[in-house]
Amino acid sequence: MKSVLFINRQPPHSSLATREALDAALATAAFGVDTALLFLDDGVFQLRRQQQPAAAQLKATAPIFESLDLYGIEQRFVCAESLRLRGLSTDDLIIPVQPLDADGVRALLTRFDHLLSF
Amino acid sequence: MILHIVSRSPFTHDALERCRTAFTPGDLLLLIEDGVLALATPDRFLSDLQPHVVYVLRSDAQARGLTLPATVEGVDYTGFVDLVARCSKSVSWF
Numbered sequence: 001m002k003s004v005l006f007i008n009r010q011p012p013h014s015s016l017a018t019r020e021a022l023d024a025a026l027a028t029a030a031f032g033v034d035t036a037l038l039f040l041d042d043g044v045f046q047l048r049r050q051q052q053p054a055a056a057q058l059k060a061t062a063p064i065f066e067s068l069d070l071y072g073i074e075q076r077f078v079c080a081e082s083l084r085l086r087g088l089s090t091d092d093l094i095i096p097v098q099p100l101d102a103d104g105v106r107a108l109l110t111r112f113d114h115l116l117s118f
Numbered sequence: 119m120i121l122h123i124v125s126r127s128p129f130t131h132d133a134l135e136r137c138r139t140a141f142t143p144g145d146l147l148l149l150i151e152d153g154v155l156a157l158a159t160p161d162r163f164l165s166d167l168q169p170h171v172v173y174v175l176r177s178d179a180q181a182r183g184l185t186l187p188a189t190v191e192g193v194d195y196t197g198f199v200d201l202v203a204r205c206s207k208s209v210s211w212f
Contacts, residue, residue, distance in 0.1 A: 011127055013181050014152045042127050045155060048183040056178035086158045087127065 003034035004041065005112035008043035013058050018046050020063045021108075029071045038073035038108060043118075046094040059092045065095050074108035077103055120145045121205035124153035125212045128163050133211040140209075148193070148201055151173040164190065170197040173201060 006025045010017035020048075029035040039047060046061065048111055053060050068076065080099040083089060100108065109115060122145060126133040133154060136207055137147070147167065149156055154174055156181050157161040169189050176192035179185070185191050193201065 011152050012180070013178075042155065044185075045158070045182060048164075052180040052183070052184040056177040058181055075188050085159070086155075106207060 002113040003036070003111075004028050004114045005036050005038055005108060007115060007117045008039050008046060009041045011042040011045040012051065012061060013050075013053055013056070016062050017061075017118045019064070021116075022061070024116065024118075025073060026036075026064075026067075026071050029073050034112075035073050036065055036077065036108070036112065037073065038100075039076075039078045039082070039106070040105070041082050042086075044078055044086060044088060044093075045117070047078065047097065048088065048114065049092055049094050062094055068072060068095065072092060075085060077104070077108060119205045121148060121201050122146065122209040123148045123208060123210045124156075125149075125210065126150040127155045129158075130157060131212075134163060135181060137211040143203055145207060146171055146173060148173045148175070148198065150198075151176055152180045154182060157186065157190065159188070160187045167195040167205060173197070 006021050008021050012018045025035050025037060051062065076095065076097040077100050078097040081099055090097060122137045122141060126136050128134040153209050157179060172190045173193050174186055174190055175198060176194060
């Protein structure tokens with residue numbers, strides 16, 4: 001079975017990217033495909049705690065992130081440099097994710113068979 | 119007096135930077151949508167602006183889990199309209 005890495009680079013709420021990536025990841029995981037998520041650049045804002053999307057009449061995405069364990073998506077990675085540049089640390093994030101340096105990101109892209117960008 | 123409305127992330131787009139080069143003292147800046155992400159590192163993007171110059175659409179900041187620094191003023195949509203009315207013109211940067 002091929003493996004799939006979802007690369008999330010868009011900030012939350014201004015587009016449907018977060019929701020579409022998660023929907024697709026949940027689907028691949030449900031078919032037993034080796035599935036992982038990588039958060040890069042502004043994509044790290046998707047994981048930020050204390051989002052109140054209802055304030056802007058937007059749908060919450062936190063419940064989907066919190067259900068990732070249930071769907072067996074335990075491989076979640078974040079670019080440490082992207083976090084640092086945005087004044088964030090892994091403590092500011094709603095779910096546990098593994099931080100990676102640039103070498104780690106490169107290794108991840110090498111390891112997976114398919115790379116899907118959102 | 120011009121109201122500059124920035125709606126893109128300063129981390130991945132140059133909208134805020136380009137706006138700043140076109141900014142005349144006395145102008146106002148309003149951050150909306152992904153423009154509010156500048157609040158993640160205000161020291162980097164907003165520290166050199168005077169108080170009462172930078173406004174943020176509060177609901178967009180709340181949606182993204184961002185808090186407003188003391189030098190930045192939050193507005194709701196009524197406040198947004200007030201800013202547009204206060205300025206002789208407005209320009210969007212995206």
